[in-house]
Amino acid sequence: MGEAGRPAQAHVVVVGGGFAGVACAKRLAGEPRARVTLLDRTGRHQFQPLLYQVATAELTPRDIQFDLAAMFARHDNIEARTAEVAAFDPGAPAVTLADGTTLAADAVVLAAGATPNFFRTPGAERYAFPLYSLSDAERIRARLLELFREAAAKPELIDEGALTFVVVGSGPTGVEIAGAVAELAHDVMPHVHPQLSAARATVIVVDHGHAVLGAFSAEAHDYAARQLRRRGVELRLGTAVKEVAHDRVVLGDGTSVPTRLTIWGGGEQAVPLAGQSGLPQGRGGRVDVDADLSVPGFPAVYAVGDVANIPDRDGALLPQLGSVAQQAGDWAAGNIIADLEGGNRQPFHYQDKGIMAMIGRKAAVAEIGARRHELDGRLAFTAWLGVHAQLLANTGAELRAFLAWAEEFYLRPAHRSAKLLHPSAVDVPRIDWSSP
């Protein structure tokens, strides 16, 4: 028994307030045997699947971030803190915050997510614009709006790449952002800057692989490629990016494409904290975990979400998806509760919701459920909306902005242009138009 006759509580530290961390804390909320410290460097849950809507000014940053302290305010056993974890000692286990404070724990759930992987492409880290966080999305939006403004004022800059947007990667992130930028350029921007004709902007997707949406079926590859081309997107498949510079991208075939905006959707890796902690790292620098989601050799440490390599029942690694992260965070909490009750931990079982990607207005592909039932077009777009509304609702987030966006996006796309006129002030390096 603890003080004043209350049962002693185990201290669970959750690092990261993304899908995985929030799901874990939610499951432990109200659990009398545990108190939880939920740490996130931003203090907010950021809903990554809607990042590209922020990047293309369809949603405001406020619409897709949710204050973690407010989210857990009514749960006495959860303390959500805005804090950066600078070091993690899995043996103790304990975390050290950026301000030097150390928090000892009975269990640590590492749910710190991923960062872009530039695969050592020269210039990419410096000049490419990744899309993995809200600040990334705001930088892309600010750069896009600035480029359209400059091109409208000085159309001669178009030949220098002002309206050529290169997207690296033809996975879901690359496809979704390419479709959204193409619709922004062709359907919305001509209303904002009538002097720019729709045909003058170019969106190019580059990937060294030979298929768009490689993880999907062959039908989905063809459908996505067709839909992107229909939106004026140029596909350069089977082509690597050799270098990214401030004013161009150099491709493996020797071509140099003038551009002032290269968006990086080329891959991700676990956050550096994973490697710095000395935990076993596998593919993508992610932490390898056992079937119960704990880290081999460290029974009081769990790793979940994009920071971890999570095996399915058959041992195959699960993809980096919001639904995997959400379910794994919840499951890790279940195993912590099992420990507290003296019960047995259970091996993680993923309920496969399938995979999906939106290509633009009314176009999406969805492979639903473990059997990968194939959908495309409006039906897939509707499925996409349903699954994302569910993901949002599971985090306890407010659905109003998402539903309003969905309605406007589907029925009245030109209304979006109103928002574009009020870009947020984001610090993006000024465009250098001087010749290299």
Ligand SMILES: Cc1cc2nc3c(=O)[nH]c(=O)nc-3n(C[C@H](O)[C@H](O)[C@H](O)COP(=O)(O)OP(=O)(O)OC[C@H]3O[C@@H](n4cnc5c(N)ncnc54)[C@H](O)[C@@H]3O)c2cc1C
């Ligand atoms: C553009 C984009 C679109 C996507 N679309 C979809 C989609 O449509 N459907 C889908 O299922 N999945 C999608 N995903 C994937 C999905 O968003 C991720 O799989 C999911 O966010 C992983 O959740 P997580 O909790 O592991 O990590 P994250 O959501 O990345 O959360 C990690 C948290 O940890 C915090 N953190 C990191 N380091 C520290 C530290 N040292 N100290 C304190 N806090 C720290 C971060 O601030 C962050 O809040 C998309 C991803 C991207 C980038």
